[in-house]
Amino acid sequence: MRWRLCTVAVVLVAFTALATAAGPEKRDGAWIDLFEQAALWNASVMYDSLTGTGHILRGSDLVRFKRNVPVFVLGTDRQLRATEIRDVSGILEISEATVASIASWFVERDTERASRFSIAAILIDPGHGGKDSGAIGEFGTAESRFRILEKDVVLSISTDVYERLRARWPDKRILITRTGDTYPSLEERVSLANDISLGINEAIIYVSVHANASFNKAASGFEVWYLDPEYRRTVVDSTKAEGVDEQVLPILNAMLEEEYTTESVFLAKSILEGFRKSVGDVSVDRGIREEEWFVVRNARMPSVLVEVGFVTNEAEARLLASEDHLRKLGDGLYNGIVDFVDYFEHRKGESAP
Numbered sequence: 001m002r003w004r005l006c007t008v009a010v011v012l013v014a015f016t017a018l019a020t021a022a023g024p025e026k027r028d029g030a031w032i033d034l035f036e037q038a039a040l041w042n043a044s045v046m047y048d049s050l051t052g053t054g055h056i057l058r059g060s061d062l063v064r065f066k067r068n069v070p071v072f073v074l075g076t077d078r079q080l081r082a083t084e085i086r087d088v089s090g091i092l093e094i095s096e097a098t099v100a101s102i103a104s105w106f107v108e109r110d111t112e113r114a115s116r117f118s119i120a121a122i123l124i125d126p127g128h129g130g131k132d133s134g135a136i137g138e139f140g141t142a143e144s145r146f147r148i149l150e151k152d153v154v155l156s157i158s159t160d161v162y163e164r165l166r167a168r169w170p171d172k173r174i175l176i177t178r179t180g181d182t183y184p185s186l187e188e189r190v191s192l193a194n195d196i197s198l199g200i201n202e203a204i205i206y207v208s209v210h211a212n213a214s215f216n217k218a219a220s221g222f223e224v225w226y227l228d229p230e231y232r233r234t235v236v237d238s239t240k241a242e243g244v245d246e247q248v249l250p251i252l253n254a255m256l257e258e259e260y261t262t263e264s265v266f267l268a269k270s271i272l273e274g275f276r277k278s279v280g281d282v283s284v285d286r287g288i289r290e291e292e293w294f295v296v297r298n299a300r301m302p303s304v305l306v307e308v309g310f311v312t313n314e315a316e317a318r319l320l321a322s323e324d325h326l327r328k329l330g331d332g333l334y335n336g337i338v339d340f341v342d343y344f345e346h347r348k349g350e351s352a353p
């Protein structure tokens with residue numbers, strides 16, 4: 001898996017102006033079928049024969065070109081002067097020299113990604129609170145009543161994880177959306193996440209903590225949700241992208257979406273693994289799920305929603321009321337987050353296992 005997170009600075013690219021400034025030129029040298037070359041790069045090519053414009057997309061690295069124009073745009077803002085791509089009876093050809101130049105930019109991009117990545121902030125979001133109890137479990141008789149509220153369970157686990165993350169990483173911004181029995185709105189929780197200012201090489205992860213409920217009293221276990229990859233968020237702010245080629249914006253958004261989804265899945269796996277190790281067989285492992293949760297959908301960063309167990313299952317509800325089990329869930333969540341962060345900060349851009 002390729003890791004990429006950066007602020008997207010989009011620059012208006014006027015191919016027509018470039019075309020006038022530097023007319024097509026012909027040079028000798030070997031020519032290669034562009035599609036064959038792209039396959040070697042594991043990249044895709046899009047080309048509109050009518051306008052002569054196209055792009056090569058490798059992971060999140062975008063190379064834009066126009067037929068017969070010896071200028072390429074690398075990423076959002078960099079120009080490469082190189083022998084043009086030509087269209088020979090419907091077959092797109094690229095020169096060997098241009099292939100070499102683009103390849104070296106790809107290497108440069110990989111190196112950059114590897115060296116600059118860090119998770120600067122972690123936002124823990126205990127669900128519900130205050131007037132909103134979340135799921136409620138009630139058991140027993142009038143004489144011996146047992147009642148448990150989701151808002152209390154998730155605050156306990158979240159506070160534990162929050163404090164341990166702060167102790168582990170004093171240099172990172174570790175944040176929590178509530179520290180007591182209060183109710184920040186969903187919008188406030190998300191804007192807290194989105195308002196954190198990050199350097200270009202920094203990322204934030206968002207972990208929303210909940211407990212489950214079901215009409216089926218037998219349902220039990222923990223699970224982790226991430227965003228449905230079919231859902232396309234508009235992650236590039238269109239107000240900041242004024243004047244941009246309208247074809248570019250959806251491409252950039254699709255790329256970022258893909259990146260966040262991949263990372264969210266890996267974060268989800270890491271947390272599940274943490275629970276498996278800490279909770280063991282005491283609770284059922286319900287696996288990874290995908291959904292369009294509001295909090296997850298609107299957080300512009302790798303984000304997951306954790307369900308620690310069912311308050312509607314009596315056995316599990318009693319577990320969720322025990323200090324010991326809450327600590328184990330805290331261990332699992334903490335270790336899952338730590339593993340995710342360590343992996344990405346230390347193995348730097350390599351493929352995930």
Ligand SMILES: [Zn+2]
Nearest residue numbers: 127134210211
């Ligand atoms: Zn909830």
